[in-house]
Structures are given as C-alpha cells and as structure tokens.
Amino acid sequence: MQFLILLIGVLVFSFYLFNQPPMFFNQYEVDQVKKSPYAAQYNQLESGYTQAFSIRKQKSDDLVAAFNSKNDAQIAAAKSALKIADNSVLAIRTQGINLMKKNNKDANADDTNYVFLTFVTHYLPRGLIGLLIAIIFLASMGSTASALSSLGSTSAVDIYKRIINPAASEKNYLNASRLATVFWGLVCVGMALYASKVGNLLEYVNQLGSYIYGTMLGVFVVAFYLKKIRGTAVFIAAIVSEITIIILGLFGVVAYLWLNLIGCALVIIIALTISMLIKTKPVSTA
Numbered sequence: 001m002q003f004l005i006l007l008i009g010v011l012v013f014s015f016y017l018f019n020q021p022p023m024f025f026n027q028y029e030v031d032q033v034k035k036s037p038y039a040a041q042y043n044q045l046e047s048g049y050t051q052a053f054s055i056r057k058q059k060s061d062d063l064v065a066a067f068n069s070k071n072d073a074q075i076a077a078a079k080s081a082l083k084i085a086d087n088s089v090l091a092i093r094t095q096g097i098n099l100m101k102k103n104n105k106d107a108n109a110d111d112t113n114y115v116f117l118t119f120v121t122h123y124l125p126r127g128l129i130g131l132l133i134a135i136i137f138l139a140s141m142g143s144t145a146s147a148l149s150s151l152g153s154t155s156a157v158d159i160y161k162r163i164i165n166p167a168a169s170e171k172n173y174l175n176a177s178r179l180a181t182v183f184w185g186l187v188c189v190g191m192a193l194y195a196s197k198v199g200n201l202l203e204y205v206n207q208l209g210s211y212i213y214g215t216m217l218g219v220f221v222v223a224f225y226l227k228k229i230r231g232t233a234v235f236i237a238a239i240v241s242e243i244t245i246i247i248l249g250l251f252g253v254v255a256y257l258w259l260n261l262i263g264c265a266l267v268i269i270i271a272l273t274i275s276m277l278i279k280t281k282p283v284s285t286a
C-alpha cells in the first residue's frame with residue numbers, strides 16, 4: 001500500500017512535467033489575490049509561468065530523448081538544462097506566493113495537499129471522480145469508527161474495569177465505554193485540527209507512523225513465523241527497537257521511510273538473540 005501511494009506521487013509529478021499545472025494549486029488563495037490590488041501583477045506572473053513551463057516541457061522532452069539515446073553526455077546535458085528550466089518555473093511560483101503573503105499575511109502558502117485533488121478534479125472522468133470521493137469518505141468513516149470503537153473498548157476493559165473499578169455493573173462499564181469513545185473522538189478532532197496546519201499531511205503521517213510501524217510489524221512477524229520465541233523476548237526487543245528508532249528519527253540519521261525496515265529487522269534480530277541467550281521455562285500444558 002505504501003509503495004502504491006508513493007508511486008501515485010511519482011506518476012502525478014511525471015504527468016505535470018508534460019502537462020501544465022496551476023502556478024498555485026490552492027484555488028481559494030489564487031482567487032483571493034486575483035480580487036486584490038495585486039491582481040495585475042499576479043496575472044503577469046501567470047503569463048510568465050506559462051512561458052517558463054513551455055521551456056521546461058521542451059527540456060523534459062529532450063531528457064526523454066537523451067535517455068532513449070543512452071548517451072551519457074547527452075543525458076547529463078539534458079538533466080542540467082531541465083534543472084535550470086525548473087528553477088525558472090519555481091522562481092516565478094515563489095514570486096506568486098510572495099504576492100499572496102503580501103496581500104494576506106495569513107495566506108496558506110503550502111499547497112501540497114491540493115496537488116492530487118487538482119489532478120483528480122481536472123483530469124479524471126466525472127463518474128470516476130464521484131466514485132473516488134465516495135471511496136475516500138467510506139474509508140475515512142470505516143477507519144475512524146473502528147479506531148474509536150477499539151480505543152473506547154480498550155480504555156473501558158483494560159483500564160477502567162481492571163484497574164479503576166473492577167466490581168462495577170455491566171451498565172457502568174457500558175457508560176464508561178461510551179464516555180471513553182467520546183473522549184477519544186475529541187482527541188481525534190484535536191489532532192485533525194492540528195494536522196491541517198502541518199503542511200504535507202501524507203508526508204507527516206508517514207513520518208509519524210515510521211516511528212511505530214516497523215516495531216509493530218516486527219512483533220507480528222515474530223508471532224506468526226517464529227513461534228518458539230516467548231513473549232518476554234519479544235517485549236524486550238520491541239522496547240529496545242523503539243528506543244533505537246526514536247533516536248535515529250530525531251537525529252535524522254536515516255530517511256524516515258527506512259525506519260520501518262530498521263524497526264522490523266531490529267525486533268526480529270533482538271528477539272532471536274534474547275531467546276537464544278535466555279532459556280525460558282516451558283509452558284505447562286496441565
């Protein structure tokens with residue numbers, strides 16, 4: 001799934017090398033600056049952007065031809081020319097963003113979350129657009145409902161029932177589960193409001209998830225395929241791996257996507273090592 005998500009990004013990027021994208025993908029901010037006293041300057045920048053994109057498209061075609069020729073010198077020259085043309089496009093785009101900020105200092109200058117949506121609404125068939133939006137809402141509602149249900153049940157059973165009030169009635173536990181669900185729902189709303197300000201949401205989620213996905217995968221791999229390893233060894237391996245992953249991530253030792261692989265491998269290796277060094281007592285079957 002992660003590979004397909006990243007592949008979509010690469011394909012959309014490649015598509016916009018040969019098909020002109022908007023100078024800025026957030027149409028709301030564009031409309032605001034076009035209604036301002038800076039409209040004429042912005043329109044002029046858009047004209048320059050169109051010309052600069054035409055040059056970049058030609059350089060992109062030249063790079064494709066260079067790759068087909070398999071001539072290293074030609075490929076290097078084409079890459080250099082494309083980089084120069086791309087810098088010209090980015091410079092004009094930056095001027096447009098500066099105008100938006102000049103018109104409104106609170107304008108959202110990050111449009112990365114609008115790139116794929118713009119592609120969908122402009123280039124996919126109408127029926128497919130509706131189907132895709134329905135799928136997105138369906139996946140969002142399904143994942144949110146299951147997450148809230150799991151969090152509420154875990155909070156009520158593992159925390160409230162076992163630690164806080166073990167002798168309560170079933171109705172009491174039901175009410176506790178409902179309150180826990182409401183609490184976690186508010187937490188999710190707060191996180192969603194915060195996430196709207198972090199810029200590239202997909203990249204942010206992947207960065208955050210990379211701290212735990214690898215360790216979780218390692219635990220499941222050990223549980224399914226290395227059943228002779230006991231829970232104590234896996235628990236210790238998970239703790240050590242998670243600490244290592246946090247250190248690697250915070251200090252930027254490796255790119256965040258590698259944290260998934262490293263975390264999974266560390267859990268497996270450390271758990272195997274501990275299981276060989278520590279002889280655990282066999283579980284009684286009586």
